[in-house]
Amino acid sequence: MEKKIRKSASDAAQKIIEWGEAEGLQTCFDRAQKLKPCPIGETGACCKNCHMGPCRLVGADAEEKARGICGATLPTVAARNMVRMIAAGTSAHSDHARDMAFTLLAVAEGEAKDFQIKDVRKLYKVAGILGIEFGNGRPVNDVARDVAKMLLDDFGRQKGFINYLNRAPGKTQERWKKWGIIPRSIDREVVETLHRTNVGVDHDPDHLLLGGLRCALADGWAGSMISTDITDILFGTPKPVKSEASLGIFKEDEVNLVVHGHEPTLAETIVDVVGEPEMIAYAKSKGAKGINLGGMCCTANEVLMRHGIPTAGGFTNQELGIMTGLVDAISVDVQCIMPAIAEMASKFHTKVITTSPKAMMKGAVHIEYDEHKSKEIARKIVKLAIDNYPNRKAKGSHITDKFPVIAGFSDEYIQYMQGGRWRGSYRPLNDAIMAGRVRGVVGLAGCDNPRVPSTGLHRYLAMELIRNDVLIVSTGCGSAACGTAGYLTPEMALENAGPGLREVCEAIGIPPILHLGACVDNSRILTIASAMAAEGGLSDEIGGMPAVGIAPEWMSEKAIAIGCYFAASGVPVIFGGESPVGASKEVTKIMTEVWFERFKGSLHFEPDPEKILALALQYIDSARGALKLRKYEPGRFGTERVLMDMAARREIERAGGKPHIGI
Numbered sequence: 248m249e250k251k252i253r254k255s256a257s258d259a260a261q262k263i264i265e266w267g268e269a270e271g272l273q274t275c276f277d278r279a280q281k282l283k284p285c286p287i288g289e290t291g292a293c294c295k296n297c298h299m300g301p302c303r304l305v306g307a308d309a310e311e312k313a314r315g316i317c318g319a320t321l322p323t324v325a326a327r328n329m330v331r332m333i334a335a336g337t338s339a340h341s342d343h344a345r346d347m348a349f350t351l352l353a354v355a356e357g358e359a360k361d362f363q364i365k366d367v368r369k370l371y372k373v374a375g376i377l378g379i380e381f382g383n384g385r386p387v388n389d390v391a392r393d394v395a396k397m398l399l400d401d402f403g404r405q406k407g408f409i410n411y412l413n414r415a416p417g418k419t420q421e422r423w424k425k426w427g428i429i430p431r432s433i434d435r436e437v438v439e440t441l442h443r444t445n446v447g448v449d450h451d452p453d454h455l456l457l458g459g460l461r462c463a464l465a466d467g468w469a470g471s472m473i474s475t476d477i478t479d480i481l482f483g484t485p486k487p488v489k490s491e492a493s494l495g496i497f498k499e500d501e502v503n504l505v506v507h508g509h510e511p512t513l514a515e516t517i518v519d520v521v522g523e524p525e526m527i528a529y530a531k532s533k534g535a536k537g538i539n540l541g542g543m544c545c546t547a548n549e550v551l552m553r554h555g556i557p558t559a560g561g562f563t564n565q566e567l568g569i570m571t572g573l574v575d576a577i578s579v580d581v582q583c584i585m586p587a588i589a590e591m592a593s594k595f596h597t598k599v600i601t602t603s604p605k606a607m608m609k610g611a612v613h614i615e616y617d618e619h620k621s622k623e624i625a626r627k628i629v630k631l632a633i634d635n636y637p638n639r640k641a642k643g644s645h646i647t648d649k650f651p652v653i654a655g656f657s658d659e660y661i662q663y664m665q666g667g668r669w670r671g672s673y674r675p676l677n678d679a680i681m682a683g684r685v686r687g688v689v690g691l692a693g694c695d696n697p698r699v700p701s702t703g704l705h706r707y708l709a710m711e712l713i714r715n716d717v718l719i720v721s722t723g724c725g726s727a728a729c730g731t732a733g734y735l736t737p738e739m740a741l742e743n744a745g746p747g748l749r750e751v752c753e754a755i756g757i758p759p760i761l762h763l764g765a766c767v768d769n770s771r772i773l774t775i776a777s778a779m780a781a782e783g784g785l786s787d788e789i790g791g792m793p794a795v796g797i798a799p800e801w802m803s804e805k806a807i808a809i810g811c812y813f814a815a816s817g818v819p820v821i822f823g824g825e826s827p828v829g830a831s832k833e834v835t836k837i838m839t840e841v842w843f844e845r846f847k848g849s850l851h852f853e854p855d856p857e858k859i860l861a862l863a864l865q866y867i868d869s870a871r872g873a874l875k876l877r878k879y880e881p882g883r884f885g886t887e888r889v890l891m892d893m894a895a896r897r898e899i900e901r902a903g904g905k906p907h908i909g910i
């Protein structure tokens with residue numbers, strides 16, 4: 248009998264996938280099976296930057312001997328491919344940030360009447376960082392206008408450096424200065440990176456990659472950080488909230504509207520509008536009991552973090568959500584929206600609504616968003632979903648299981664939890680790391696991917712890391728993967744964390760996996776790492792901390808930009824899957840060994856999840872050794888107990904926790 252291979256580690260997702268197979272519906276999982284990656288392009292050996300090619304630099308001694316028609320070597324081609332990904336990823340996060348800055352400006356100038364500054368404290372914090380006058384009777388909107396304008400300078404400045412440079416520890420900045428990678432502004436770095444990869448410009452792989460790091464730093468310390476800060480200012484800095492995660496969040500007797508994509512502004516307004524009595528009455532007039540709002544991907548993370556709106560999951564769940572037959576409308580903005588959803592929606596009653604002037608889709612209804620009339624547009628979208636409710640057909644794979652989730656951790660709240668409003672700090676966490684109660688910290692981030700049993704690598708690593716007393720901070724679809732597995736609860740610490748980590752989680756009152764938000768909120772990790780460096784007792788720069796970044800199922804160019812800004816900031820980063828530059832030994836060496844020497848950070852690609860775990864722990868332990876911290880000893884703290892009994896282990900394996908790679 249043919250062995251059935253799981254396509255998703257989530258039971259809910261797997262059920263829908265199997266239902267879809269029986270119905271003859273094609274999803275990304277089927278396409279991933281049929282469409283094998285081109286082995287030349289997959290490893291970075293294909294150059295199509297001009298039309299003399301595409302040139303494929305292959306062969307046993309390709310590293311030394313292969314040449315493109317212009318004479319480009321394999322390391323040059325691989326490095327160019329890599330930095331193009333960085334530029335594309337940076338442009339995505341940062342263009343999102345640009346819109347946030349324009350929204351803040353519109354609010355400050357009284358032109359976006361549906362929004363107010365919700366978090367004045369955060370506004371003042373940012374104003375303080377930027378050296379903008381605040382308090383003493385200065386109107387809040389004046390401060391907000393100056394903040395917006397100053398942050399907008401980070402996009403087009405020609406000379407100088409980004410505003411937030413000084414938020415990084417001094418030693419980290421010195422490394423950037425030494426290697427010439429302090430970013431001037433976002434647009435300039437993206438343009439220069441693309442220029443350098445044009446035919447006949449920059450040919451030195453190391454130099455190309457340094458340019459890429461400069462661009463990536465503009466993504467992390469400008470684009471993404473700006474987005475996080477302005478979103479907090481406008482909509483509130485997250486505090487822990489309770490919610491749910493699963494494809495089972497949709498309700499049979501209510502209008503189900505999904506917000507999907509990355510930008511929070513319209514979604515925030517939709518959160519307001521679905522609560523309006525007239526809207527609820529309108530939904531009831533169509534036979535529904537109410538309106539149920541859910542999220543997907545990072546727009547979901549934004550409204551989950553601030554309002555506890557449930558999430559249906561990450562990237563690979565989007566078609567599956569429609570296949571429940573319960574989604575009346577899905578409103579999308581930008582990024583990570585599969586073109587496939589329009590086709591899938593056409594087989595159900597679901598309406599797909601595009602809202603960004605930058606992103607349209609055949610088969611979708613376009614209702615263009617404009618922050619100047621946000622509520623009017625949000626009401627149109629909600630009404631469209633309500634009007635579509637009576638068109639629901641019986642067809643669909645209804646799922647009912649769902650998991651509780653605690654989300655909403657920010658740097659500010661984590662500090663608060665470690666000492667209250669006036670004495671918030673990272674002292675308790677730093678002390679716990681120094682003592683070996685907490686072995687280290689891992690940022691578990693990045694996409695979920697249909698080329699592996701989707702979300703399975705996140706689950707496996709999350710479980711194994713906390714068992715090994717490693718505290719996890721998670722973002723993006725990494726968080727969604729943990730949430731839809733039921734891992735984002737404090738009980739996880741009690742049931743599965745190593746004894747030291749469990750003690751610390753109980754003392755501080757945090758779960759062992761902290762959901763920090765969307766992918767742009769990886770910038771929160773930079774802020775936290777800088778604060779931990781300033782707190783003392785560990786490393787005095789980000790580099791050298793017992794900390795690692797892992798993106799086991801990455802697929803987006805944005806993930807590459809994130810991985811590179813962490814590497815340049817001093818964090819060893821491990822990505823899953825085949826290396827997109829694996830064809831070149833030289834480029835691989837630069838990104839691992841050379842970057843580590845210069846920045847104490849690196850970027851590895853490792854398809855085997857057990858090796859990812861081993862490498863992460865090795866980095867953490869060697870950082871502990873270099874810092875002369877107490878040697879980590881498993882089980883030294885807390886009461887001796889069996890960390891995971893056989894039943895728990897079987898449960899994880901059944902859920903795809905120990906996945907086989909490839910399908």
Ligand code: NFS
Binds near residue numbers: 692802803806
């Ligand atoms: Ni990040 Fe968030 Fe998810 Fe990957 Fe896409 S939604 S921005 S890119 S797929 S984690």
